[in-house]
Structures are given as C-alpha cells and as structure tokens.
Amino acid sequence: MATDSSNGNGHHQTTTTKTPPSPSPLRFSKFFQSNMRILVTGGAGFIGSHLVDRLMENEKNEVIVADNYFTGSKDNLKKWIGHPRFELIRHDVTEPLLIEVDQIYHLACPASPIFYKYNPVKTIKTNVIGTLNMLGLAKRVGARILLTSTSEVYGDPLVHPQPESYWGNVNPIGVRSCYDEGKRVAETLMFDYHRQHGIEIRIARIFNTYGPRMNIDDGRVVSNFIAQALRGESLTVQSPGTQTRSFCYVSDLVDGLIRLMEGPNTGPINLGNPGEFTMIELAETVKELINPDVEIKMVENTPDDPKQRKPDITKAKELLGWEPKVKLRDGLPLMEENFRLRLGVDKKK
Numbered sequence: 001m002a003t004d005s006s007n008g009n010g011h012h013q014t015t016t017t018k019t020p021p022s023p024s025p026l027r028f029s030k031f032f033q034s035n036m037r038i039l040v041t042g043g044a045g046f047i048g049s050h051l052v053d054r055l056m057e058n059e060k061n062e063v064i065v066a067d068n069y070f071t072g073s074k075d076n077l078k079k080w081i082g083h084p085r086f087e088l089i090r091h092d093v094t095e096p097l098l099i100e101v102d103q104i105y106h107l108a109c110p111a112s113p114i115f116y117k118y119n120p121v122k123t124i125k126t127n128v129i130g131t132l133n134m135l136g137l138a139k140r141v142g143a144r145i146l147l148t149s150t151s152e153v154y155g156d157p158l159v160h161p162q163p164e165s166y167w168g169n170v171n172p173i174g175v176r177s178c179y180d181e182g183k184r185v186a187e188t189l190m191f192d193y194h195r196q197h198g199i200e201i202r203i204a205r206i207f208n209t210y211g212p213r214m215n216i217d218d219g220r221v222v223s224n225f226i227a228q229a230l231r232g233e234s235l236t237v238q239s240p241g242t243q244t245r246s247f248c249y250v251s252d253l254v255d256g257l258i259r260l261m262e263g264p265n266t267g268p269i270n271l272g273n274p275g276e277f278t279m280i281e282l283a284e285t286v287k288e289l290i291n292p293d294v295e296i297k298m299v300e301n302t303p304d305d306p307k308q309r310k311p312d313i314t315k316a317k318e319l320l321g322w323e324p325k326v327k328l329r330d331g332l333p334l335m336e337e338n339f340r341l342r343l344g345v346d347k348k349k
C-alpha cells in the first residue's frame, strides 16, 4: 500500500509499505549465507572502480562488475582481476543481464559532457533502457538497487544551493538533455518500480566528483586543469569563468554511496561537497598548487552550461550522518600525484 505525505515544501514524497518481492533464494541459502553478492554496473569507470575497491575490503562481499568499457577500463580494476570474490563481465546495460545478486549499484553511464554528448542517442538509451533492465533484474531477484543520479537533474538551477525538493530548470531539447533528462527518467523509473513492485530503491544525486583514475583526457574541468598544468599548457577556463561548481573528493563520495545503500532511506539524497568555487578560482588554485608558470586562458563555453551549482546536504547529514571530509586543496594534490604517474611527469625538486 502506498501513502503520500507532504514534505513541507508543497511537494509530495511517496513512501510505500508494499512488501518487496521474495528475495533471491541465495539470501537464505546456507552456503551463501555469509556473502553479499553485489553488482556494480559501470564499475570499470572512475567512481565505480573506487567503489569496488571499498566493497572488496569487506570479505563478506562478492563483487561483480558489468561494464562496456566506453569510458571505463580494465586497468582501473587490475588489482582485482583473478580474485576469487571478484568477477568482471563485458556487458552493455542496454541489454538484459541475467544473474543472481543481492544489491545493485547502478552507475553505468558516461558522465563527462564530451562523452555523453558524443553519442546522445546511446546516452539516453543507457539511462532509460539500461535502468529499466537493472530494475527488471532487481525485481526478478529481489535485490536492492541504487541509482547514481546527478546534480544535472537541477539543470541551470534557479534555487541556490540546491535542496532535493527543488524540481530543477532543465532544457528538455538541448545538447545536455540526453544526460540530464535521461537521469530524470531513470529516477522516475526507480520510483515507479518502488511504488508498483515494492522494489527497494536508493537514489544518490551526485555533485561534481574528482580524484585519481579520472580519464586524463576526460574533458571534465578538474582533470583538464590538472593535465594541462602538468603538461605546461594553458588552463582553459570556459567563459565567463564566473560559473560555479562544488567539488567532492571520490573517497568521500564512495562513503556516502555505501551509507545510502546500507541505510533505510530511498532518497533522492544529494551527495557532494558544499565548498563552492568559480572556474577562475579553480584555475588559480590549480596554478598555485601544481604549476605557477602556466597561463590561464579564456575559451568559448558550450550551450546550456549551468551557471551555479552547490549541494544542500542537510538531508545527507541528518539521514546518513555523512559529510565530506576532504577539502579541495587537500584533494587536488592526491589527484596530481596519480596524474603525474600516468603522464610520466616528475615533480620538480
């Protein structure tokens, strides 16, 4: 039975008391009792591979990664390949997947604007058909499923900072729509399966996250600036440069995802670091910390670039007991170290 309650903002949040489908027999089987089988879609990517590292630390977890390697790589998972509790499947989530699992972290989707705009039809298929397939899997085996949604569901926000109750300001026909509208539909599907079929769902709205293992030529701003600073190239600030973002270090983010999955709240819950910076401030910080000799140059921006973004994390603090610990000035050097190794650039003595 589903019940509606107002959240005090005039919006209605729906909770359900419908019993979930019978879980996989594995959950109660004697042999597997001590193990939790966890599927991570997109686990060969940036956030996914850090999540896998954390999940593998628990000896009771068996981790299965399904990835089509569009933006991810086996390299990110090389320390786990061959491990008895780990399995890697080349799989595209737009196709059904028939396996038995207890939990699904559904991350599969290109996240950098240059990659999600590269083949927009594929991006929206990944978000819609991919999420439908993973919900179908969750329904069949009674698994709990967590979707990594995004701050992009708020579009170019007119409310600042953004609480979860804000419905957003999204262009439905723009070049970013395959991603932001795609994630909005994915959230809708999650709640419809929850209300209609009693599936246990969790939704994280992730704000800009950075850290080691981001693709060097990923196109996202932190990876661009660090790679440019290390190569001695000008830092490309897209105009006007006064647009803001709030950057969360990946270890903090992974901690939030696991707390959300393990707790009782469906979300959506914002996960991000409220420290807000303009792109000019970010470029100046990277220049100061990594290479004071590089120049900062202004380049043309792309359409529909959000002008401001900062998470309201009241809900994450209250419901998950979570808040980020790593400040931007502490996280950037950790990422620099990883980029130096991969680019083969030594630190000047």
Ligand SMILES: NC(=O)c1ccc[n+]([C@@H]2O[C@H](COP(=O)([O-])OP(=O)(O)OC[C@H]3O[C@@H](n4cnc5c(N)ncnc54)[C@H](O)[C@@H]3O)[C@@H](O)[C@H]2O)c1
Pocket (backbone or CB within 6 Å): 041, 042, 043, 044, 045, 046, 047, 048, 066, 067, 068, 069, 070, 071, 072, 073, 091, 092, 093, 094, 106, 107, 108, 109, 110, 111, 112, 126, 130, 148, 149, 150, 151, 205, 206, 207, 208, 209, 210
């Ligand atoms: N990093 C961020 O700042 C951020 C912010 C908000 C939301 N997110 C979300 O978090 C998730 C992970 O992002 P990321 O930064 O690690 O990106 P990423 O591009 O590094 O990882 C995405 C992974 O998904 C895989 N993938 C893409 N399409 C697939 C498909 N059809 N089938 C199977 N695998 C597929 C890629 O190969 C890659 O391994 C995404 O869902 C993204 O939307 C990320």
Ligand SMILES: O=c1ccn([C@@H]2O[C@H](COP(=O)(O)OP(=O)(O)O[C@H]3OC[C@@H](O)[C@H](O)[C@H]3O)[C@@H](O)[C@H]2O)c(=O)[nH]1
Pocket (backbone or CB within 6 Å): 111, 112, 113, 150, 151, 152, 206, 207, 208, 209, 219, 220, 221, 222, 224, 225, 236, 237, 238, 239, 243, 245, 279, 301, 302, 305, 306
């Ligand atoms: O070289 C660059 C790249 C980007 N930028 C600017 O930096 C800001 C951030 O751009 P990014 O491409 O890193 O990321 P965006 O915030 O636009 O989108 C991100 O949002 C959250 C997630 O869902 C995704 O990881 C991604 O879509 C934008 O204002 C962009 O114009 C630069 O100034 N220079």
